[in-house]
Amino acid sequence: MAIPKEYERYTWRDYQSWPDDERWELFDGMAWAMSPASNRSHQKLAGELFRQFANFLLGAECQVFVAPFDVKLSEESLDEDDPTVFQPDLVLCCDPSKLRDWGMQGAPDLVVEILSPKSGVKDRKVKFDLYERCCVGEYWILDPDGQVLEIYRHNGSRYERVGAFSSENTIQVSMLPGLTVEMALLFPKPKNT
Numbered sequence: 001m002a003i004p005k006e007y008e009r010y011t012w013r014d015y016q017s018w019p020d021d022e023r024w025e026l027f028d029g030m031a032w033a034m035s036p037a038s039n040r041s042h043q044k045l046a047g048e049l050f051r052q053f054a055n056f057l058l059g060a061e062c063q064v065f066v067a068p069f070d071v072k073l074s075e076e077s078l079d080e081d082d083p084t085v086f087q088p089d090l091v092l093c094c095d096p097s098k099l100r101d102w103g104m105q106g107a108p109d110l111v112v113e114i115l116s117p118k119s120g121v122k123d124r125k126v127k128f129d130l131y132e133r134c135c136v137g138e139y140w141i142l143d144p145d146g147q148v149l150e151i152y153r154h155n156g157s158r159y160e161r162v163g164a165f166s167s168e169n170t171i172q173v174s175m176l177p178g179l180t181v182e183m184a185l186l187f188p189k190p191k192n193t
Contacts, residue, residue, distance in 0.1 A: 004031040012072070012079035016102070023068055027126065029082040041144050042114050046089050048186055049112060049142070053092065056179045062094035062109070070103030071111075073134045084134075086127065089114045089142075094175065107131075109175050112140040128152070132159045137175060147187040 004010055004018060009029040018024060023034040046066055053064040067087045074084040090112035093099060098106040111131055113123040123141060131139045132154065139159060141150040148166055152159035153174065165171055167187040173179040 006031055006033045010083075011081075012074075012083040012085070015083065015085055023087060025087060026083050026085045027130070028074075028084055029078075032122075034087065039116070042089075042116060045114050045142055045144055045186055046112075049090055049181070052181055052185070053090070053173075053176075053179070056176065061096060062092060062176065063096075063099070065091045065093070065104075071108060072103065072105050073107060073130065076105075084130065086130075088112060088127075090140075092175070107134045107136045109137040110140065110173075111136050111138070112142060114142045114144060128159070138162075142186070149183065149186070 004014070004024055008031055010026060010031050011029070012026075015024065015026055025032045025034060050064060050066045057064055067089050069087060069091055070085050071088060071091055072083065072085045074082060078084075088108070088111040090110075091104065091108045092110035093104055094109045095106070098104050098108075113119070113127060115123055128139065128141075132152075135154055135156075137154055139152045139154075141152075142148075143150070148164050149171070150164050151162040151171070153162050154160075165183055167184045167189065169183045171181040171183065173181060
């Protein structure tokens, strides 16, 4: 299949046929090109957060995944007309029946998006609204520039803001009792030289 064009409509089958060396997302069937490869800061944040989750989850039923990992939020009945497939920076899934060889079908328990200059509006508005509509349990927005983590928890009908956290905080992950995310490891203070 030819390389997709941004803002044109495609099916789930089209999406699955695209080259692996380009990253795309589908929002109600419309193709969105993802930003170029993440910068070093973004990679360090994603890696550290993944490490903290993965270490805690060793041997557990819940699993954590890091991008690129397809999350198809739309129902299979919409595969031809309006598929929605995103690749969040980090995904937590505690329901193994949602996992597929290609990724995940259904709403994750937790999604993390790490902001970049090009993704901020999409992450804060489009993805926020979509994750809320699809009942993603928690949505974390990690801002590398502001060194802040915003957490939103779904109450069954919409997101409620839990708070904004900085390097001085530790986060108790509500759906994983016993897991504490050390914010100081995400945003370490510069060493005096």
